[in-house]
Amino acid sequence: MDDIIDDCMRCILERLPLHDRLRLEIVCRKWFELMPYADVTAFALDDVPWPERHIHELSYHHNNLTYSQPVMQPKWFCRYMNFLLDRIGPHLRTLILAPRRNVFRPLVTLELAHLIADLCPNLKSAVFTSCILESSATDQLMRLRYLSNVNLSAAVFLEDDRLNLVGNDVLSAKLDAVLSALRLERLNLAHCPFVVAIKSGTLRRLQLQGSGLNSQDLTIICEHCPRLDSLVLSECRNIVDYNAITRLSMLKVLWVNGCKLTNEHLSSICHECPQLVSLRINECTLLTDFRPLKNLRAIETLWVGPSNRFGDGILARIARNGTLINLGASNCAVTDQGVCYLASRCRKLLEVSLSCTGVTDQGVIMLLKNCRDLQVLNIQFTSVSNETLKAMATTACSLRALYVQSCRELDEEGFLYLYESRGSFADDCTALEIQAGGERGTPISHWLISKLQSIGISLIVQRPLLALPGLGL
Amino acid sequence: MIQLCSNDDPPVSFTVPRKAVELSKTIKTMLEDLEGFDMEQTPIPLPNVDAPTLELIVKWVEQHQDDPPPVEKPRVEDDDSDDSDADDDQEPEVVIPEWDKKFLPTDDEQKNQLFKLLNAANYLEIKPLLDIGCKYVADKISGQTVEWVRDYLNMENDYTPEEEAKLKEEIAWAEGL
The missing domain is CATH 1.20.1280 (Monooxygenase)
Incomplete structure (x- = not known):
């Protein structure tokens, strides 16, 4: 009883x-x-402790070079996974095999892939980030009929039963067939050395940053994946022609930062894809003409710069629609005039990065007063003074991160003011992290740091502190 | 006011406001089925609950009678989970409120009372009470040795030595050994 x-x-x-x-x-x-176990619909390696006794170094070869990685002996890894998937497999929808805190990299053998396909029939999402896979293991993915999200970023592929890396051409052809056969919605092949010109009518989200994709591959992808709404090509330096992107009429997110995008490409993309919501063109060194950006009537996230050609005029044209939520325009020619206009039009801003020498208190204070939802503000290397901190003390309750490294005009007085006037209503404010100091920043005492800590502000000073408390006051 | 009777002989009865008593789905349904009868005059016998347990239950429902009803979220079948947030459709973590922490019979000598309370909460379908009680016990068990758990929950090891040895070998890795 x-x-x-x-x-x-x-x-x-x-x-x-x-x-x-x-x-x-x-x-x-x-x-x-x-x-x-029915409630366990997602599993990541870190969810259980793994024994360390069966871990050894696996050496594999490529072009006469030898690489070495810690893995768990396949026999044991399969045995453990079998025990686990036997229980949680039927309900599992997300399987994440990625080394995180683990001391070994998952080795996905054909046997293990069989197990996964046998025991996890309802898998929707398979993540193999940084895994080592036997190349035939990928065939097993085709047996998972609900699979819609595959992540193979930074994965390594071995020839079956041999400790050699698979040649990129062989792998491209193989994965092309496998991935195109699945009804994928999301695919992540970031930092993979091989190239897959995937053809998928269902694909919505594709991440290829840091891969060896070239113009021809991009053209094939854009032609055969008409439903793409998110395309990440950051740091894909082999692409020289971006015009194919204009075919993607449903594209909302395009990240081409660090790419060889030209003025003509940007112009045609902005003209043909005015529906873009998120665009990253920062670190695109060939860009000099940003005027086409004014076509993007729905733009919420925009990262540009460094460029002295992106100034107040073009910022105002973009800000006019009031859609911006996240703006990154550091190392640009933006001044207070542009920032004030931005603040008057885009009241929904959440994150702003304006590390531009032309920005001073006037612009930043306007931003703090108008954009009450602002959470992250990066104004490193600007000429803001203690006045900005004073304005912050009474506004900016949503702010959770402020970057003011190398702001020469800021000193302890401003932070002390922040402490004194914010103290009384600190409970209504979000916990705030401030990064200060930097090459050109002024020194700040430990005493002040602990004061600020007591009202929920953690001040991180990137430079040796003054050792004695109270010094500098 | 509603009268509830324990299963003791003679039964002990408790008078509870209707609003409080309706935190129990079992009783709420019963009262709805008997709409039209004068329930104020008819004591409700609870054959599975003894007096000390019923006293606790009454104390808890009276304390919580003004709580907002729990929001029942329909399970989203086709979620849009990202790679990163894998634990999207897990139930929200139960937090035991301060009052309840003091209320739960948590001394080790009282553990049988705690178990009776859980059984009663289950029988009476008082989900929030069952949730916090189960959360308390789960937290208590988590990380403990197999022997400790058996002892705490009065469980008997009914495996044959061979079966146990085999299972132990299989499970050993989950201990991180």
Whole structure:
């Protein structure tokens, strides 16, 4: 009578972390039968502790070079995964095999891939970031009919039964076939050395940053993946022609930072894809003409710069629609005039990065007063003074990060003012992190840092502090 | 006011405001089914609950009668989870409120009372009470040894030594050994 009935017991067991459930099956037969796993729909390697005794260095070769990675012996890894997936597999929708805190990299052998395909029939999302895969293991993905999200970023592929890396051409052809056969919605092939010119009518989100993609591949992708709404090509330096992107009539997110985008490309993209919501063209050194950006009537996130050709005029043209939420325009020719106009039009701004020498108190204070939702503000290397901190003390309650490194005019007086006037209503404000100091910043004492800490502001000074408390005051 | 009777002999009865008693889905449904009868005069017998447990239940529902009803979120079948946020559709973490922390019979000598309370909360379908009680027990068990758990929950090891050895070998890795 005093024992917990099964219904209650199930309710208790459901609240245990996964690894407790696994190891406590041994308590009694009833628990073995009762142990609930139906709520475990996502699993990442870090969810359970892994024994370290079967970990060894795996060496593989490529072009006469030898690479070495810690992996768990396949026999044991499969055995453990079998035990695990036997229990959680049927309900699993997200499987994340990525080395995070783990001391080994997951080695996905053909046998393990078989297991996954057998035991996790409902998998929607398969993440193999930084895994080492036997190349035939990828074929097993085709058996997962609900799979819509595949992430192979920074993965390494080995020839079957041999410790050689697969040649990029072979891999491209193989993955092309596998991935195009799936009804994928999301695919992440970031930092993969091979290139897959995927053809998928269902694909919506594609990440290829840091890959070797060239213009021809991009053209194939844009032609065959008409439903793409998000395309990340950051640092893809092999692409010289971006015109194919204009075919993507549903594109909302385009990141081409660090690419060889030209003025003509930008112009045609802005003209043909006015629906863009997020555009990153920072670090595109060939760009000099930003006027086409004014066509983007729905733009919420825009990252540009460094460029002395992006100034107040063009910023005003973009800000006029009032759609901006996240703006990165550091190292540009923006001055207070542009910032004031921005602040008057875009009241919904959440994140702003305006590390421009032409920006002073006037612009920043206007921004703080008008944009009450502002959460992140980066104004490093600007000429803002203590006045900005004074304005912040009474406004900017949503701010959670402020970057003011190398702002020469800022000193302890401003921070002290911030402490004194914010103290009284600090409870209504978000916890704030301030990064100060930097090459040109003024020194700040430990005493002040602990004062600020007491009202929820952590001040991080990137330079040796004054050792003695109170100095500098 | 509604009268509730324990299963003792003779039964002990408690008088509880209707609003409080309706935190129990079981009783709420019963009262709805008996709409039209004068329930104020008819004590409701609870064959599965003894007097000390019923006293606790009454104390809890009276304390929580003005709580806003829990929001029942429909399970989203086709979620849009990202790579990064894998634990999207997990239930929100139960937090045990301060009052409840003091209320729960948490001394080790009282553990049988705690288990009776959980069983009663389950029988009476008082989900928030069941949630915090189960959360308390789960937190208590988490990280403990198998032997400790058996002892705490009065569970008997009914595996044969061979079965246990085999299972132990299989499970050993989950201990990080």
